[in-house]
Amino acid sequence: MERKNFLKSLMIGAVTSSVLIDACSKDSDVSPTDSSSSSSGTTSSSGSSGTSSCSVVPTETEGPFPTHTPASYVRSDITDGRTGYKLTIKITINNSNNSCNALANALVDIWHCDSEGNYSEYGGTAMQSTNYTSVHFLRGRQTTDSSGLVTFTSIFPGWYSGRATHIHVHVYNSSGTSLKVTQIAFPEGSGSAVTAVNGYQKGLTGYTYNAQDNVFSDGYSLELATVTGNTTDGFNLSISLSVPA
Amino acid sequence: MEGIIELHYRKVITINTSGAWEKLVFEDSFTEFKLQAQNFTVGTAYTSYAQLQRHVPQAAQLSARVTPAVNGYVKQLDGLIPDVLNNIGKRFLRFDQYQFELINSDITDKAKHQVAVNFYSRRLRWYKTIANLLLVSEMDEDAGAKQTNLFALPLYVNIKSFQPFEA
Numbered sequence: 001m002e003r004k005n006f007l008k009s010l011m012i013g014a015v016t017s018s019v020l021i022d023a024c025s026k027d028s029d030v031s032p033t034d035s036s037s038s039s040s041g042t043t044s045s046s047g048s049s050g051t052s053s054c055s056v057v058p059t060e061t062e063g064p065f066p067t068h069t070p071a072s073y074v075r076s077d078i079t080d081g082r083t084g085y086k087l088t089i090k091i092t093i094n095n096s097n098n099s100c101n102a103l104a105n106a107l108v109d110i111w112h113c114d115s116e117g118n119y120s121e122y123g124g125t126a127m128q129s130t131n132y133t134s135v136h137f138l139r140g141r142q143t144t145d146s147s148g149l150v151t152f153t154s155i156f157p158g159w160y161s162g163r164a165t166h167i168h169v170h171v172y173n174s175s176g177t178s179l180k181v182t183q184i185a186f187p188e189g190s191g192s193a194v195t196a197v198n199g200y201q202k203g204l205t206g207y208t209y210n211a212q213d214n215v216f217s218d219g220y221s222l223e224l225a226t227v228t229g230n231t232t233d234g235f236n237l238s239i240s241l242s243v244p245a
Numbered sequence: 246m247e248g249i250i251e252l253h254y255r256k257v258i259t260i261n262t263s264g265a266w267e268k269l270v271f272e273d274s275f276t277e278f279k280l281q282a283q284n285f286t287v288g289t290a291y292t293s294y295a296q297l298q299r300h301v302p303q304a305a306q307l308s309a310r311v312t313p314a315v316n317g318y319v320k321q322l323d324g325l326i327p328d329v330l331n332n333i334g335k336r337f338l339r340f341d342q343y344q345f346e347l348i349n350s351d352i353t354d355k356a357k358h359q360v361a362v363n364f365y366s367r368r369l370r371w372y373k374t375i376a377n378l379l380l381v382s383e384m385d386e387d388a389g390a391k392q393t394n395l396f397a398l399p400l401y402v403n404i405k406s407f408q409p410f411e412a
Contacts, residue, residue, distance in 0.1 A: 065265065066265050066266040066269050066318060066321050067321070068269060068273075069269075069273075069317025069318055069320075069321070070273075070317070071273065071277050071313045071314035071316075071317075072313040072314075072316050072317060073313050073314075107280070109280065136313055170280075170283070170284060172280060172283070176276055176279050176280050177283075178283035178287065181283075181284065181287055
């Protein structure tokens with residue numbers, strides 16, 4: 001019971017002034033003996049009506065009303081200040097369970113490393129506070145249009161030890177159920193973007209090519225993107241991914 | 246024993262929490278948890294955050310991965326810690342740092358989703374205690390009379406650091 005009161009008191013503190021005003025007017029509407037309504041202990045009105053005299057909570061002007069704000073992953077430009085050769089990423093999702101027709105309203109999450117081969121950090125296990133500028137660079141989410149297409153603006157990924165150049169992709173249906181987790185592979189060899197970018201500052205010494213990559217080595221023809229462009233104008237990547245929806 | 250303090254308010258939000266802001270945080274953090282957790286549940290029968298924490302070491306990232314779903318709502322607070330009121334009923338505690346925390350969740354059961362937003366106050370000068378009320382001011386007040394606030398420490402608020410005034 002102690003704990004319930006304790007929780008209730010938290011709830012009273014948790015509401016905005018507008019609700020508190022409501023709570024008090026509701027409180028005066030109900031009979032003081034109607035204390036059974038406090039059993040839920042979950043709303044401000046029941047919290048205040050638990051006793052015959054509600055304690056007077058000082059009020060202040062209503063703050064700005066909260067508005068729905070999408071996750072900051074939802075964006076087309078995922079660069080977030082990372083430097084590198086511009087890469088436009090066009091991913092078309094089609095439905096393998098529906099004659100490979102375009103899949104509209106699918107959520108497409110992508111993430112990849114920066115020019116040095118680093119991912120935006122998630123802080124590991126340490127309890128670490130953050131400020132608003134907390135970065136999740138090179139990660140983003142878009143919803144497919146009627147032709148199944150999403151477009152991202154980013155930079156050409158760098159590479160890191162043990163992996164070929166790649167972009168992670170997670171496709172969900174419109175209700176957020178996972179349909180496919182996969183990775184996009186890049187063409188290699190003379191004339192390829194991988195060769196043109198040449199691993200940025202690192203060069204390509206020690207680079208893992210697709211054939212040796214432990215993710216792609218079992219075959220990557222369905223994950224291999226078409227990449228055009230050059231280091232002056234930037235690159236364009238396009239790929240179609242079939243997922244069972 | 247007064248001195249310089251920092252406060253930590255752990256605002257717990259569950260499916261039963263009222264308030265428009267709280268409900269938005271609840272809904273959107275659950276949606277994001279569901280999206281992010283499926284990066285780790287692939288090929289497993291796990292559905293809960295507790296199972297993932299126990300069996301999938303990378304799942305330790307989940308609180309941080311869900312954070313971008315609540316950043317926009319924290320910004321809407323305009324740098325004022327909610328719920329902690331001074332003795333005339335106004336929010337006064339400013340924060341720059343916060344941390345989103347997954348407590349429990351399950352991708353198949355929204356009712357199990359419980360989160361907290363941890364707010365860390367700026368440093369405050371704590372001058373004296375009057376009855377159960379602490380008299381504090383912000384650090385950057387000019388010399389002379391300080392703009393102060395008198396408030397009672399509510400539940401879920403901790404003094405997370407203390408430094409005595411210089412003698």
